[in-house]
Amino acid sequence: MLVETRGVNPVGPVGPVGEVFYDGECPFCVRGIRRFEAMLRRHRFGVVPLQSPGAASALAVAPEHLLDEMRLRLRDGRVFGGADALMEVARRIWWAWPLWAVSRLPGARPLLRTAYRSVARNRGCMGNTCAIPGKAES
Secondary structure: OOOOOOOOOOOOOOOOOEEEEEOOOOHHHHHHHHHHHHHHHHOOEEEEEOOOOOHHHHHOOOHHHHHHOOEEEEOOOOEEEHHHHHHHHHHOOOOOHHHHHHHOOOOHHHHHHHHHHHHHHOOOEEOOEEOOOOOOOO
């Protein structure tokens, strides 16, 4: 919940920019969040497992599609998923901003989305086992 800050902080708004929702049962995803959580928090992003109660309704996502990709919910209520979520986070971090700028070039977004979907689809397949239902073990 956002708190009224008028007159309290003349520099800018206080509170979170948004929340990054990730698959809290995916070892690959958890390692990624652990690696970047401190940086995300410094830039006023919260981190929330997609398995949290109410996540599907907060993100306006059907429960059967909740774990398809990471999501970003901004303070204003906008929700981004997958590569678009990553680019929105990058846009708000000074050293990652060039990645967002590159994503604005013609043809870059579709390429980033395709790459993200490929990684997300196979994120549970590591080593000789695969934790993703329907995938054959190697």
